[in-house]
Amino acid sequence: MRYPNYKYNPRANQLLTILEKKPASRFTDLMNDSGLKNGVVSHYLMMMEKMGLIRSKKIKNQDWYFASTFDESKDFLFIHLRKETSKKILFFLLDGDATFAEILEHIKKSPSTLSIALSNLLKANLVIVELGVVKKYCIVDRESAVKALEQIKMNTFDTVKDRFADSFSYF
Missing domain, CATH: 1.10.10.10 (Winged helix-like DNA-binding domain superfamily/Winged helix DNA-binding domain)
Incomplete structure (x- = not known):
């Protein structure tokens, strides 16, 4: 294995950077923002969660991902x-x-x-x-x-995606 420690892996760092900029990202957000394929993102998320670099919350069949450096009490x-x-x-x-x-x-x-x-x-x-x-x-x-509102600075495309997801998140 080229990077035995995921902390130094460029793909893992790329996903961590995205999660630090956009806490509460969904799988598809991470896939789209990173440009990585489905299986690659899935593998890295699973390994990074095992190592404690990230955490996830599942709410109504949606997984939300967070960098472990964020305060867990602010996840919701x-x-x-x-x-x-x-x-x-x-x-x-x-x-x-x-x-x-x-x-x-x-x-x-x-x-x-x-x-x-x-x-x-x-x-x-x-x-x-x-x-x-x-x-x-x-x-x-x-x-x-x-503070959370200041941390989340979304562009127009993210707003449109979230508006669409918002339509289905309450059921």
């Missing part, structure tokens, strides 16, 4: 920032607490789509509901959300 935040609807909600809530109607008006999605996205954000403990005369939604940890 990064996953939801890769989903267009959840990202819009989180961006909007950074400005302050909001009611369902205010969020709905801002994100321009159907009420059922918003309801499902908010439910997922509540389950992930990224958003909480403040009860009162009117229910208001707010971000649990604003500072972490801001």
Whole structure:
């Protein structure tokens, strides 16, 4: 074997670099961004996970990959920032607490789509509901959300891919 230690393998480093720039990447994202073939990416991901260089989370038949250098407690935040609807909600809530109607008006999605996205954000403990005369939604940890948003800088093509994937991620 030419590179007995995967840390020094150029392909492994290429995948690690992608995961550091784009936490919560899916298999196809890694394959497309690296230009490597399906089997090659699969092999490296499996070996790198065994070595502890990366970790994965499986949610509803989707695998999300992270560099092991990232804080594991932020995994769900990064996953939801890769989903267009959840990202819009989180961006909007950074400005302050909001009611369902205010969020709905801002994100321009159907009420059922918003309801499902908010439910997922509540389950992930990224958003909480403040009860009162009117229910208001707010971000649990604003500072972490801001840092994560700064880390994820997606180009237009990534946004289009995530918008498409977002359409199917709630079922």
